[in-house]
Structure formats: C-alpha cells, structure tokens
Amino acid sequence: MQKLKLAIVTDAFPPLNTSASVQIKDIALGFVSMGHDVTVMVAANDQKNYWMTDNYFGVTVLRLYSPKIRDVSHFQRFCSEMLMPYSMLFSLGRSPFNNMKWDGVIFYSPSIFFTPLVKTLTRRGNCKGYLVLRDMFPEWAVDLGLIRSRFLYSLLKYFAQKQFYAAEIIGVQSKGNLHYFDSLYQLGVNTRVEVLNNWLGQKEILPLDISFEDTVLSGRKILIYAGNMGVAQDVGRFIDLANRMTKNREFGFLFIGRGSEVQTLKDKVLNMGLDNILFMDEILPEQLNNILENCFAGLVSLSSHHRSHNIPGKLLNYFRSGIPVLACVNEGNDLIEIIREHNVGEVCETDFLDDLFESLNRLILLVEHDNEIKSRCETVFNVYFSVSQACNQIVNSISDK
Numbered sequence: 001m002q003k004l005k006l007a008i009v010t011d012a013f014p015p016l017n018t019s020a021s022v023q024i025k026d027i028a029l030g031f032v033s034m035g036h037d038v039t040v041m042v043a044a045n046d047q048k049n050y051w052m053t054d055n056y057f058g059v060t061v062l063r064l065y066s067p068k069i070r071d072v073s074h075f076q077r078f079c080s081e082m083l084m085p086y087s088m089l090f091s092l093g094r095s096p097f098n099n100m101k102w103d104g105v106i107f108y109s110p111s112i113f114f115t116p117l118v119k120t121l122t123r124r125g126n127c128k129g130y131l132v133l134r135d136m137f138p139e140w141a142v143d144l145g146l147i148r149s150r151f152l153y154s155l156l157k158y159f160a161q162k163q164f165y166a167a168e169i170i171g172v173q174s175k176g177n178l179h180y181f182d183s184l185y186q187l188g189v190n191t192r193v194e195v196l197n198n199w200l201g202q203k204e205i206l207p208l209d210i211s212f213e214d215t216v217l218s219g220r221k222i223l224i225y226a227g228n229m230g231v232a233q234d235v236g237r238f239i240d241l242a243n244r245m246t247k248n249r250e251f252g253f254l255f256i257g258r259g260s261e262v263q264t265l266k267d268k269v270l271n272m273g274l275d276n277i278l279f280m281d282e283i284l285p286e287q288l289n290n291i292l293e294n295c296f297a298g299l300v301s302l303s304s305h306h307r308s309h310n311i312p313g314k315l316l317n318y319f320r321s322g323i324p325v326l327a328c329v330n331e332g333n334d335l336i337e338i339i340r341e342h343n344v345g346e347v348c349e350t351d352f353l354d355d356l357f358e359s360l361n362r363l364i365l366l367v368e369h370d371n372e373i374k375s376r377c378e379t380v381f382n383v384y385f386s387v388s389q390a391c392n393q394i395v396n397s398i399s400d401k
Contacts, residue, residue: 004036004395005100007121009107009114011043011069011084013061019227019313020134022285024108025056026201030391032058039097041117043069043084051095064091069111082159085117092117101125104398107163108132115162122166128398131167132196135310136180143305146231164191169397171196173311174334194397199390200316200381205293206286216275220252221296223326223360226288227314229259234303236261237328237356239268242277244357249276251296251364256280256288285317292321297345297363300327300335304351311335319344319381322374326363328356338384343370344377 008028012020024040031038037060044052044063052063066087067080092098102125107114109131122129138156141147147156164170164181170193172178181193212218229235235255242253253276255265262279269277283291292298298318302310315335318325325345327335332349339345346363348356367373 002399004103004398006031006036006038006398007102007105008038008040009105009118009121010040011066011081011111012108013040013042014056017282017284020108020110023134023199023313025059026199026387027106027390027394028059029057029201030199030387031395033388034391034395036395039100041088041092041097043088045069050091051097053095062092062095062097064088064095066091081111081113084111085114088117089120099124102127104128104130104395106130106132106394106398107167109134109160109163110137112137112156112160112163115159115166118163118166128168129166130394130398131163131170132394133170133172133177134198135173136177139180143303145305167191169194171394171397173198176332176334194393196390196393197384198311198313198316199385199387200313200320201387203289203320204286205289206284208283208287208290210280212278215278217252217254217278220276221250222252222254222291222294223297223299224254224256224292224295225299225301225314226256226292226317227312229255229257229261229265231261232303233259233261233301234328235265235301236268237301237351237353238299239265239272239274239277240353241356241360242269242274243272244353245360246274246276251276253277253299254280254291254295256283256291258282288317289321292317292323295321295323297367298323298325300325300329302329302333304330311338316381316385319377319385322377324363324367324373324377326356326360328359338380342376342380344373344380 010024012018014021014025028038028040039060039062041062041064043066045068050065054061066084069077069080104127105118105121107118118129138147138153142153147153164187168190175195178193181187245251266279300312300315328348336347339347346359348359
C-alpha cells in the first residue's frame, strides 16, 4: 500500500480525556501502524506560543493556538469555535508546517466550524477531505429542546452544511443518519456519504487505586454507566431503575464520568436515600478498562427525544471488554439491531420504568445462563468496531480516484 501523508484536524487530543480525544488518538495510531505519515492539528488554548509540536508514539501532534472552547459559557464557546479555524490558520502560518502538502485531510465533527482550515489544506495539497461526522448537530439539540431559536438553528445549520462542502467523503456513524442528506442537507456534486462505524484501539489496562470492598458496591454485581451524563443521555432513568432494585442486594450501579447533569443525579440519589449507587469522577480510559473487567453489564442511555442515530463510544468499551449491555434508547435507533441480531444484551425503547425493569431482568437471565455471551460481545467489537477497519475504509476512500 502506498504511504500517505495524512493530516487530521480536531479540537481534541490527549492529554484531554474525552471520547473524541480517544477516538482521534486511536485512529491516528492506527494509520501510523499501517505505515502512513500522520500529523494531528489540534486546537489548543493552554500555550503561549502560536504553535507547539510533539511526538505521540509516532504521531506528529501540531498544537495550534486558538480561543478557549471548554468550560466557558455557551455564547463564548460559539464565538470561540467560529474563530477557531481562523486562529489555527494564523498559527499554522507561523509554523514550519505552513507549506506542507497532504495526500488526505481528515476532520472530525464536532466541531462544525473547521471548514476554512480544511479547505485551505485540501486546496494546497490538491487532495480529498474526509469528514468524520459523529453527530447530526444542530438537529439533535433541537430534538432535545436545547435550541429553540429558529435564527440560531438556521445559523448553526449553515455552518454544518459548509463543512459538508469541504469534504469529498462524509462518514456517518450509522446507516440511519444517511436520510438526513436526502431531506435536510444538500451536498456538493462530488460528495458521497458512507457509514463509518465508530472505533476503538487495542485495550490497555492501568491499575486503579480504589477497592469497591470499601464502598456501597461491596459484594455486588456491578451494572456500570461510563460516559457523559448530560441532557442528551437522560441517565436519570437508571437512577429510577436502581430505586426499583433496592431490595435486590445482589446488584449495584456504578456511574463514571462528567456532564451537566451529574450534580442533579447525585442530588436525586441523596433525596431517594439509595444505597446501591456509587458515583466516580472521570478516569483514564486505561483505568476504566480495569473496572470493566469485573462488571456484570454495561448501561447505555439516549434520550427518547433523539431522532438521529448514535452508537455511543461506551457501547464499544463494553463489547471490547466482553460485557453485554442494557440499552434504553430512542425508538428505531440503529444500535437496537446490533444488540438484538447478535444477542449481546437487552434493549428498551420506551420511557416506562416497568419496561426497563423487565429488560434488566431478561438481561440477568441471559448472562447467567449463556456461557457464550462474552465471546459474542468481543466478536461484535472485532467485526464492526476495530480501529483497523476504520483506518482501511478511510484510506481506501481517500485514495479512490
């Protein structure tokens, strides 16, 4: 295979510890393992210089100064993200990479604002742009009532569509998202859309200085939720489920992560007086893998108000560790077919607690009487969600004449 010089444009990369950061890290290392030359251009606000560079296990990381976009107000984030590509271009112009030409440019959405930078890079290298589109924004924010202004929706949709014109290939994470390009968005003449499954790299395990024997989970089989806890996830339904399970001392619930609803969830647990739930702050992915090794099942939650399709990164983590899932998601979500077709968990498509409780009981019976479920979970991960599969698909799409 021909060695390619690839640029990846993103706003997330280690040491930042988010699902996007993990995905970019894994796919960049995947490209390097295939023999390609990879440079990750990442927005950075915590440096004095316009640009800084370091080597991350063979990946060249070019950190380009841009305004702060995390832990700020929504208005400040909007303004900063609009300025981000121009700031990155300005910083790039002062770096030794300014005149470098690429064989392909891969950019990750969110953010939806990278178009000026990507178009400059693809034009300079006369190469293709591949958009890794991980959510249908702003549609999902409207579905959840987070955006009510028609003007704001139209403005954000304008920027979202601009990024589509910057790409020759768009990779959506689920076949259910393909229909958005039939109804809501127009594409360029030469743009094509394909399903690019989410991915994770090889599992690494780091020790974690915590013993559950000293917590409310002592002696219990653990149902784990690991990931963002915001409005889009509607994790509160699992607090209600834990309340329904209080008389069953065999099981406990572990919630790991961050998000806008964490404190609300903790307050709810306190008010209900539950003693079968433990919260932990976000930890390193390698430490999470350590915990997953000893969990009974993984929890997945997506608000029923979603109309778009989402394959959360936590689902991949669970399958890679060989644990089945209990998923409560919007009706018709594509991950329902994956779970049911391969018999790797149970799915609830309603907001009714009784239905979720029944799904959990079916999952418990499945796990306790099916000795092959662990291997099926691992097989689903290897077949659908390996990083090598994603790397090969992107390289073939970029190289296709």
